[in-house]
Amino acid sequence: MEHLFEQFEEIGYSKNEAKAYMALLKEPAINGYEISKKSGVPRSMVYSVIAKLVAKEAIIELRTDPPTYTPVPVKELIRNRKRQTEETLSYLEKELQVIEKPVEVNVIKHIEGRTKIINAMQKLMLASNEEIWLSAWEEELKELSHSAIEQGKKGIQLYSMLFTDQETDSFGKTFYHRRDTASIEESRMSKRLTIVIQDNQEVLIAGFVNGQIPQAIQTAEPMLVLLAKEYIRHDMMMKVVSDKVGNDMLNSLWRGDDLLTYIVRNVKN
Missing domain, CATH: 3.30.870.10 (Endonuclease Chain A)
Known part of the structure; x- marks a missing residue:
């Protein structure tokens, strides 16, 4: 599993975020306590991890009591991540070009x-x-x-x-x-x-x-x-x-x- 965690880290997710998301893939619509239990993410950290996954559009909070969570389908997760990355890169390209001083290379x-x-x-x-x-x-x-x-x-x-x-x-x-x-x-x-x-x-x-x-x-x-x-x-x-x-x-x-x-x-x- 470590190699999967490393790949998640490559696209901007922490190891605990990867564990929580993968736990929800195996068993969706569970609450924070159960996510902690099934993923191995410490209870003291699980709600912080959940909040980050919601912000990254990786999981969805269901209006239940207590709140439960379900993962965004894998294909949608990858598509969203590609879109977010492209938007970020496009923004950086535009803004950095404004301050970039061309390097003159005289061959x-x-x-x-x-x-x-x-x-x-x-x-x-x-x-x-x-x-x-x-x-x-x-x-x-x-x-x-x-x-x-x-x-x-x-x-x-x-x-x-x-x-x-x-x-x-x-x-x-x-x-x-x-x-x-x-x-x-x-x-x-x-x-x-x-x-x-x-x-x-x-x-x-x-x-x-x-x-x-x-x-x-x-x-x-x-x-x-x-x-x-x-x-x-x-x-x-x-x-x-x-x-x-x-x-x-x-x-x-x-x-x-x-x-x-x-x-x-x-x-x-």
């Missing part, structure tokens, strides 16, 4: 293969409504140029760090890594790190390596969007400094210094 999508990555970059660029930040290499520029030109025509601002010797008007406000500095970047990272940022909301970061299947991630995670944007900004500003002072002067700052050489070229002496 990181992994993309593999050149075609899929380029398509995702183009789609992200075309989805922009305000501005695009781009860091891209000569090998990918042709495939990205159409999206850049289309968005430029719409007045979308483009800020581009391009790794190429060929200047272009297709990518908005543009800064250039010429072949000499581009080779340092590619050697340090062992890949062509390529970044597209859409409206400060979403970023795609890809690594292209000759002879290997390229990999990329795409996410709306704010910290990764910020990190990628700051990387491009820093790269642009360093190119401005380099163009102002000259590569020789800039290179003299780190050559001969083991720590700075490691930072700039990823080479430990």
Whole structure:
């Protein structure tokens, strides 16, 4: 019988309530004293248990002297309990949704293969409504140029760090890594790190390596969007400094210094 009591407890009845109800199923229309005697519920508690069962619509009080009780048929009991549970759950759903604060989960999508990555970059660029930040290499520029030109025509601002010797008007406000500095970047990272940022909301970061299947991630995670944007900004500003002072002067700052050489070229002496 214990397993039945446990199931009753699962639907909101106490063990004593289950005992009293089951006693009435076996012998209906008996009074409180008899319910206590047949169910094993203590006499000191039986009328409290009976009152709870009446309130839960599990038993019915008969107008006799003394009062007697009969159980609601099992099917009706289960039907009533389902209705009460559904009403309670519906109420909770409605009221809790009012105070619920949505949890934003920014997934990181992994993309593999050149075609899929380029398509995702183009789609992200075309989805922009305000501005695009781009860091891209000569090998990918042709495939990205159409999206850049289309968005430029719409007045979308483009800020581009391009790794190429060929200047272009297709990518908005543009800064250039010429072949000499581009080779340092590619050697340090062992890949062509390529970044597209859409409206400060979403970023795609890809690594292209000759002879290997390229990999990329795409996410709306704010910290990764910020990190990628700051990387491009820093790269642009360093190119401005380099163009102002000259590569020789800039290179003299780190050559001969083991720590700075490691930072700039990823080479430990």
